[in-house]
Amino acid sequence: MRLILENVDEKHYRLLKEMAKSLNFTLKNEEEAEREYSKEFRDKIDKGLRSEAEGNGVKISIEDLWK
Template identity: 45%
Template sequence: MEITFKKVQKKHLPLLKELAKSLHLEIEEESKSPYNKEFVAKVLKGEQDLKDGKGVIIPLEDIWK
């Protein structure tokens, strides 16, 4: 059987976790992000590519040409 708690206040979360732990229940947390997972993955990959030196540097004067 699965039970889902919605709109749990942060101050009650430790109590619920402790109760679940004492009853030997499995806890599965899910946080919802307002961002699309695929979009976040692309942004993170782009940042990693820049760190790895795969980016292209364009001089500021050449941007509007």
């Protein structure tokens, strides 16, 4: 089960972090959550983004998408 907390004040964050540790919960920050994707998958996404930035992408209009 996952619990996501957003917009937590720093003083409350420290308290919640200590409570979670005392209950043996696993804590992950946003950066760690991003690393859940495999390196191979992230490399493919990065390659596609670089290719698009270099102008090697193909644009399809929404109207033509379902033809």
